[in-house]
Amino acid sequence: MPEAEDIDLSPLPGKQTGHAVTRLVGLMQRLLAPNGCPWDREQTLGTLLPYLVEETYEVVDAVNANVVADHQEELGDLLLQIVFHSELRHAEGAFGIDDVAAGIVTKLVRRHPHVFGDSEAKNSEAVLANWSQLKAAEKAEKGKHGALDGVPKSAPALLRASRLGEKASAVGFDWPTSEGPRLKVDEELAELDEAIAARDRAHIEHELGDVLFSLVNLARKLGVDPENALRGTADRFTQRFEHMESALGAEGRNVRGTETHELERYWEAAKAALHGG
Numbered sequence: 315m316p317e318a319e320d321i322d323l324s325p326l327p328g329k330q331t332g333h334a335v336t337r338l339v340g341l342m343q344r345l346l347a348p349n350g351c352p353w354d355r356e357q358t359l360g361t362l363l364p365y366l367v368e369e370t371y372e373v374v375d376a377v378n379a380n381v382v383a384d385h386q387e388e389l390g391d392l393l394l395q396i397v398f399h400s401e402l403r404h405a406e407g408a409f410g411i412d413d414v415a416a417g418i419v420t421k422l423v424r425r426h427p428h429v430f431g432d433s434e435a436k437n438s439e440a441v442l443a444n445w446s447q448l449k450a451a452e453k454a455e456k457g458k459h460g461a462l463d464g465v466p467k468s469a470p471a472l473l474r475a476s477r478l479g480e481k482a483s484a485v486g487f488d489w490p491t492s493e494g495p496r497l498k499v500d501e502e503l504a505e506l507d508e509a510i511a512a513r514d515r516a517h518i519e520h521e522l523g524d525v526l527f528s529l530v531n532l533a534r535k536l537g538v539d540p541e542n543a544l545r546g547t548a549d550r551f552t553q554r555f556e557h558m559e560s561a562l563g564a565e566g567r568n569v570r571g572t573e574t575h576e577l578e579r580y581w582e583a584a585k586a587a588l589h590g591g
Contacts, residue, residue, distance in 0.1 A: 315431030318416075318423040335393070339411050342397045346405070359402055366395045424448065446484075461485045472541055475530040483534070492535035498528045550588075557584035 325331045345354040369392040376384040397411055404410035425448050428435035435441045453463055461484070465477045482488060489495055502524040509517040533540040558580045562568055569577065 315424075315427055318420040321423060321430060323419065338393065338397055339401075342394070342401050346401055354398075357398070357402070359399060362395065362398060362402075366392075366399070369395055424452075461487075471526075472530065472544065475527050476534065476540055479531045479534050489531075489535065492532060495528055495532040495535055499525065499532055502528050553588055554581060554584040557587060 342354075345351045369388065373385070373388040373392055376388045396414070400409065400411040400414050423430050425445055427433035427444065427448075428441065433444065435444055449464075453459070458464070462478055462481050465474055465481065467474070469477070479488075489498075502521060506518065506521040506525055509521045530540050533543060558577070559569055561580055561583065562572060572580075
């Protein structure tokens, strides 16, 4: 298979060229110059991390809301963070945005031998199988041989738990059916009850974590994305709570000053009005 730098990867006719990205890089360099922006010049990789995470979630929100203008804007904000990080590293003498782009180009060419080489992949399943083999070989070259390598420790806990379960399953460490994790949930709940009865906070946290991990595994065996499932529940809770607030507000009242038994009645009314239990 040819090397990535030997392949003509010029933009296709009628497609965008990425020229504006070059302008963004130049803009960022200007902001970080000695006579640039004081705030930008004060930033470090550490201070930028919250913005990187926030912008990523705002992209997700824009996609889920299917608002095209917001999607475009939020992708721009995320791209800014990538360029910002790259420029800070370049100032250290480490790497720059060109190295970042070149690295991902090389990786994608290497992982698509059915496009740029002589391999064949007649369907998505074959592509994913080849991808997994190539990724495993890359990990081995880096001295990473563990089945769980590659799962970021800084990932949100729900996502990390899901990926750990997937990777363990890929090497055969899994229940044959969803019945296994379903029984495991009951087992962990019983242990949580014991910890609660003992009023042992550290033990409660431990067992609650086991319950959540078991639920993530159950979701995986049922073919359900736990993140989507929990997000849906959070959305429904928000809609019902806001409906309840509106109903109380129409009567000149608010949630804070209303008795719990009354709030339950308004809550049930909100559920009925929004079609669902």
